[in-house]
Amino acid sequence: MLENLKIVFHQGRQFIPDPTTVEVPGIFRGRPVISTVKVDETKLVELCPTAAISGSPVSIDLGKCTFCGECAMQFPTKISFTKDYKMSSNERDRLIIKEGEDNPVEVNPDTVRKDIHRIFGKSLKLRQISAGGDNSCEMELNAANNVQFDISRYGIDFVASPRHADGIVITGPITKNMAEAIQICYDAVPEPKIIVLVGTDAISGGIFADSPAIDRSFLEKYIVDLYIPGNPAHPLSIVNGLLDLTRKH
Numbered sequence: 001m002l003e004n005l006k007i008v009f010h011q012g013r014q015f016i017p018d019p020t021t022v023e024v025p026g027i028f029r030g031r032p033v034i035s036t037v038k039v040d041e042t043k044l045v046e047l048c049p050t051a052a053i054s055g056s057p058v059s060i061d062l063g064k065c066t067f068c069g070e071c072a073m074q075f076p077t078k079i080s081f082t083k084d085y086k087m088s089s090n091e092r093d094r095l096i097i098k099e100g101e102d103n104p105v106e107v108n109p110d111t112v113r114k115d116i117h118r119i120f121g122k123s124l125k126l127r128q129i130s131a132g133g134d135n136s137c138e139m140e141l142n143a144a145n146n147v148q149f150d151i152s153r154y155g156i157d158f159v160a161s162p163r164h165a166d167g168i169v170i171t172g173p174i175t176k177n178m179a180e181a182i183q184i185c186y187d188a189v190p191e192p193k194i195i196v197l198v199g200t201d202a203i204s205g206g207i208f209a210d211s212p213a214i215d216r217s218f219l220e221k222y223i224v225d226l227y228i229p230g231n232p233a234h235p236l237s238i239v240n241g242l243l244d245l246t247r248k249h
Protein backbone atom coordinates (compact mmCIF):
# COMPACT_ATOMS: atom_id res chain seq x y z
CA MET A 1 0.00 0.00 0.00
CA LEU A 2 2.76 2.41 1.02
CA GLU A 3 4.64 1.56 -2.18
CA ASN A 4 1.54 2.28 -4.25
CA LEU A 5 1.07 5.64 -2.56
CA LYS A 6 4.72 6.48 -3.22
CA ILE A 7 4.20 5.73 -6.92
CA VAL A 8 1.06 7.88 -7.08
CA PHE A 9 2.87 10.75 -5.32
CA HIS A 10 5.88 10.39 -7.61
CA GLN A 11 3.76 10.45 -10.77
CA GLY A 12 1.84 13.52 -9.66
CA ARG A 13 -1.30 14.72 -11.40
CA GLN A 14 -1.48 13.36 -14.91
CA PHE A 15 -4.80 14.61 -16.22
CA ILE A 16 -5.30 18.05 -17.74
CA PRO A 17 -7.74 19.82 -15.40
CA ASP A 18 -9.41 21.81 -18.18
CA PRO A 19 -8.68 20.81 -21.81
CA THR A 20 -10.71 23.79 -23.04
CA THR A 21 -8.30 26.41 -21.68
CA VAL A 22 -4.92 24.68 -21.30
CA GLU A 23 -1.95 26.04 -23.26
CA VAL A 24 0.01 23.67 -25.47
CA PRO A 25 3.64 23.43 -24.37
CA GLY A 26 6.54 23.12 -26.84
CA ILE A 27 6.34 23.33 -30.60
CA PHE A 28 2.84 23.20 -32.01
CA ARG A 29 1.38 24.65 -35.20
CA GLY A 30 -2.20 25.63 -34.64
CA ARG A 31 -4.36 28.21 -36.39
CA PRO A 32 -2.26 30.34 -38.78
CA VAL A 33 -2.41 34.11 -39.03
CA ILE A 34 -1.79 35.89 -42.34
CA SER A 35 -0.50 39.47 -42.22
CA THR A 36 -1.24 42.14 -44.81
CA VAL A 37 2.46 42.50 -45.68
CA LYS A 38 2.99 42.39 -49.46
CA VAL A 39 4.94 39.36 -50.73
CA ASP A 40 5.39 37.47 -53.99
CA GLU A 41 1.98 35.78 -53.93
CA THR A 42 2.66 33.53 -56.90
CA LYS A 43 5.69 32.08 -55.15
CA LEU A 44 3.74 31.69 -51.92
CA VAL A 45 0.80 29.93 -53.58
CA GLU A 46 3.07 27.62 -55.58
CA LEU A 47 5.13 26.42 -52.62
CA CYS A 48 2.19 24.78 -50.87
CA PRO A 49 2.18 21.01 -51.51
CA THR A 50 -1.58 20.65 -51.13
CA ALA A 51 -2.82 23.85 -52.81
CA ALA A 52 -4.08 25.09 -49.45
CA ILE A 53 -2.97 28.65 -50.16
CA SER A 54 -4.89 30.98 -52.45
CA GLY A 55 -3.93 34.49 -53.54
CA SER A 56 -5.55 37.95 -53.88
CA PRO A 57 -6.22 38.12 -50.97
CA VAL A 58 -4.06 35.40 -49.45
CA SER A 59 -5.94 32.68 -47.59
CA ILE A 60 -5.15 29.25 -46.15
CA ASP A 61 -7.66 26.42 -46.21
CA LEU A 62 -7.19 24.45 -42.98
CA GLY A 63 -9.05 21.56 -44.56
CA LYS A 64 -6.18 21.18 -47.05
CA CYS A 65 -3.22 22.39 -44.97
CA THR A 66 -0.80 19.73 -43.74
CA PHE A 67 0.72 22.17 -41.23
CA CYS A 68 4.14 21.45 -42.72
CA GLY A 69 5.17 25.04 -41.89
CA GLU A 70 6.96 25.64 -45.19
CA CYS A 71 4.98 28.83 -45.97
CA ALA A 72 5.81 30.34 -42.56
CA MET A 73 9.47 29.39 -42.94
CA GLN A 74 9.78 30.97 -46.38
CA PHE A 75 7.49 33.95 -45.73
CA PRO A 76 7.86 34.64 -42.00
CA THR A 77 6.55 38.21 -42.27
CA LYS A 78 3.43 36.99 -44.04
CA ILE A 79 2.43 33.79 -42.28
CA SER A 80 2.82 32.64 -38.69
CA PHE A 81 1.27 29.81 -36.75
CA THR A 82 -0.38 30.39 -33.38
CA LYS A 83 -0.82 27.71 -30.75
CA ASP A 84 -4.58 27.94 -31.02
CA TYR A 85 -5.81 24.35 -31.20
CA LYS A 86 -9.50 25.27 -31.45
CA MET A 87 -9.79 24.99 -35.21
CA SER A 88 -12.95 22.92 -35.72
CA SER A 89 -16.18 23.96 -37.35
CA ASN A 90 -19.41 22.52 -38.65
CA GLU A 91 -19.11 24.77 -41.71
CA ARG A 92 -16.44 23.98 -44.30
CA ASP A 93 -16.05 27.68 -45.26
CA ARG A 94 -15.02 28.59 -41.72
CA LEU A 95 -11.82 26.58 -42.13
CA ILE A 96 -10.50 29.20 -44.53
CA ILE A 97 -8.17 31.67 -42.80
CA LYS A 98 -8.10 35.05 -44.50
CA GLU A 99 -5.39 37.67 -44.79
CA GLY A 100 -5.53 40.38 -42.11
CA GLU A 101 -7.90 38.44 -39.85
CA ASP A 102 -7.04 36.94 -36.48
CA ASN A 103 -10.33 35.37 -35.48
CA PRO A 104 -10.86 31.97 -33.89
CA VAL A 105 -12.29 29.16 -36.00
CA GLU A 106 -15.59 28.20 -34.41
CA VAL A 107 -18.60 25.97 -34.64
CA ASN A 108 -21.64 27.99 -35.70
CA PRO A 109 -24.31 27.00 -33.15
CA ASP A 110 -27.05 28.41 -35.40
CA THR A 111 -26.36 25.85 -38.12
CA VAL A 112 -25.74 22.81 -35.91
CA ARG A 113 -28.63 20.36 -36.26
CA LYS A 114 -30.92 20.80 -33.25
CA ASP A 115 -31.00 17.04 -32.58
CA ILE A 116 -27.28 17.15 -31.84
CA HIS A 117 -27.58 19.45 -28.81
CA ARG A 118 -30.72 17.81 -27.50
CA ILE A 119 -29.72 14.19 -27.89
CA PHE A 120 -25.92 14.15 -27.74
CA GLY A 121 -25.31 17.11 -25.38
CA LYS A 122 -24.51 14.87 -22.43
CA SER A 123 -23.58 11.57 -24.02
CA LEU A 124 -22.03 10.81 -27.39
CA LYS A 125 -20.80 7.42 -28.58
CA LEU A 126 -18.71 7.30 -31.73
CA ARG A 127 -17.42 4.61 -34.08
CA GLN A 128 -14.10 5.41 -35.69
CA ILE A 129 -13.35 4.38 -39.27
CA SER A 130 -9.81 4.53 -40.60
CA ALA A 131 -10.38 4.91 -44.33
CA GLY A 132 -6.89 4.59 -45.71
CA GLY A 133 -5.43 6.55 -42.80
CA ASP A 134 -1.75 6.45 -41.88
CA ASN A 135 -2.52 5.85 -38.18
CA SER A 136 -1.55 9.38 -37.14
CA CYS A 137 -5.03 10.82 -36.60
CA GLU A 138 -6.05 7.42 -35.29
CA MET A 139 -3.34 7.66 -32.63
CA GLU A 140 -4.43 11.17 -31.68
CA LEU A 141 -8.02 10.00 -31.32
CA ASN A 142 -6.66 7.30 -29.06
CA ALA A 143 -4.74 9.95 -27.12
CA ALA A 144 -7.94 11.97 -26.67
CA ASN A 145 -9.14 8.99 -24.63
CA ASN A 146 -6.02 8.64 -22.50
CA VAL A 147 -5.64 9.73 -18.89
CA GLN A 148 -4.32 13.17 -19.87
CA PHE A 149 -6.99 14.38 -22.26
CA ASP A 150 -9.69 12.07 -20.91
CA ILE A 151 -12.50 12.92 -23.33
CA SER A 152 -14.76 10.38 -21.60
CA ARG A 153 -15.09 12.81 -18.66
CA TYR A 154 -17.54 14.65 -20.94
CA GLY A 155 -19.55 11.54 -21.76
CA ILE A 156 -17.88 11.14 -25.16
CA ASP A 157 -16.70 7.60 -25.84
CA PHE A 158 -15.57 5.44 -28.74
CA VAL A 159 -17.43 2.16 -29.13
CA ALA A 160 -16.65 -1.03 -30.99
CA SER A 161 -19.93 -1.49 -32.84
CA PRO A 162 -21.68 1.03 -35.09
CA ARG A 163 -24.94 -0.28 -33.66
CA HIS A 164 -23.94 1.18 -30.31
CA ALA A 165 -22.80 4.48 -31.82
CA ASP A 166 -24.39 7.89 -32.37
CA GLY A 167 -22.14 8.68 -35.29
CA ILE A 168 -18.99 7.93 -37.20
CA VAL A 169 -15.55 9.56 -37.11
CA ILE A 170 -13.65 9.20 -40.39
CA THR A 171 -9.89 9.47 -40.70
CA GLY A 172 -7.83 9.00 -43.85
CA PRO A 173 -8.49 10.16 -47.43
CA ILE A 174 -11.11 7.39 -48.02
CA THR A 175 -9.54 4.82 -50.26
CA LYS A 176 -11.63 2.95 -52.82
CA ASN A 177 -11.46 -0.26 -50.82
CA MET A 178 -12.93 1.53 -47.79
CA ALA A 179 -15.74 3.36 -49.61
CA GLU A 180 -18.24 0.53 -49.26
CA ALA A 181 -17.12 -0.26 -45.71
CA ILE A 182 -17.89 3.31 -44.65
CA GLN A 183 -21.35 3.08 -46.17
CA ILE A 184 -22.07 -0.23 -44.42
CA CYS A 185 -20.83 1.17 -41.10
CA TYR A 186 -22.83 4.39 -41.48
CA ASP A 187 -26.00 2.48 -42.38
CA ALA A 188 -25.61 0.38 -39.22
CA VAL A 189 -25.63 3.46 -36.95
CA PRO A 190 -29.17 4.23 -35.71
CA GLU A 191 -30.80 7.61 -36.46
CA PRO A 192 -30.15 10.38 -35.62
CA LYS A 193 -26.45 10.14 -36.37
CA ILE A 194 -23.53 12.41 -37.04
CA ILE A 195 -20.49 12.43 -39.30
CA VAL A 196 -17.17 13.85 -38.09
CA LEU A 197 -14.08 14.21 -40.28
CA VAL A 198 -10.77 14.26 -38.44
CA GLY A 199 -7.59 15.45 -40.13
CA THR A 200 -6.61 16.95 -43.45
CA ASP A 201 -6.77 13.65 -45.31
CA ALA A 202 -10.38 13.06 -44.30
CA ILE A 203 -11.48 16.66 -44.91
CA SER A 204 -9.99 17.14 -48.37
CA GLY A 205 -7.95 14.08 -49.32
CA GLY A 206 -4.78 15.98 -48.33
CA ILE A 207 -1.74 14.98 -50.37
CA PHE A 208 -3.81 12.14 -51.85
CA ALA A 209 -6.57 14.42 -53.17
CA ASP A 210 -5.78 13.69 -56.84
CA SER A 211 -5.06 10.00 -56.39
CA PRO A 212 -7.11 7.53 -58.46
CA ALA A 213 -6.99 5.21 -55.43
CA ILE A 214 -9.48 7.25 -53.40
CA ASP A 215 -13.25 7.35 -53.60
CA ARG A 216 -14.87 10.17 -51.63
CA SER A 217 -18.36 9.83 -53.08
CA PHE A 218 -19.73 8.92 -49.63
CA LEU A 219 -19.18 12.52 -48.49
CA GLU A 220 -21.23 13.86 -51.41
CA LYS A 221 -24.33 12.09 -50.09
CA TYR A 222 -24.46 13.38 -46.51
CA ILE A 223 -24.01 16.51 -44.43
CA VAL A 224 -20.76 16.53 -42.48
CA ASP A 225 -21.46 17.71 -38.93
CA LEU A 226 -17.94 18.56 -37.86
CA TYR A 227 -14.56 19.17 -39.48
CA ILE A 228 -11.53 18.85 -37.18
CA PRO A 229 -8.39 20.03 -39.04
CA GLY A 230 -4.84 18.95 -38.30
CA ASN A 231 -2.25 16.68 -39.79
CA PRO A 232 -2.72 14.89 -37.53
CA ALA A 233 -5.39 16.62 -35.48
CA HIS A 234 -4.25 17.40 -31.93
CA PRO A 235 -6.21 15.69 -29.11
CA LEU A 236 -7.13 19.15 -27.79
CA SER A 237 -8.57 20.04 -31.21
CA ILE A 238 -10.56 16.81 -31.11
CA VAL A 239 -11.86 17.32 -27.56
CA ASN A 240 -12.80 20.95 -28.11
CA GLY A 241 -14.33 20.34 -31.53
CA LEU A 242 -16.65 17.62 -30.23
CA LEU A 243 -17.56 19.68 -27.17
CA ASP A 244 -18.39 22.72 -29.28
CA LEU A 245 -20.51 20.66 -31.65
CA THR A 246 -22.56 19.02 -28.92
CA ARG A 247 -22.72 21.76 -26.26
CA LYS A 248 -22.17 25.19 -27.72
CA HIS A 249 -25.31 27.33 -27.82
Ligand code: SF4
Residues within 6 Å of the ligand: 047, 048, 049, 050, 051, 052, 053, 060, 064, 065, 066, 067, 068, 069, 070, 071, 072
Ligand atom coordinates in the same frame (compact mmCIF):
# COMPACT_ATOMS: atom_id res chain seq x y z
S1 SF4 B 1 1.75 24.88 -43.68
FE1 SF4 B 1 -0.13 24.47 -44.84
S2 SF4 B 1 -0.44 26.27 -46.08
FE2 SF4 B 1 1.70 26.33 -45.41
S3 SF4 B 1 2.84 25.31 -47.07
FE3 SF4 B 1 2.36 23.73 -45.54
S4 SF4 B 1 0.45 22.83 -46.27
FE4 SF4 B 1 0.69 24.78 -47.35
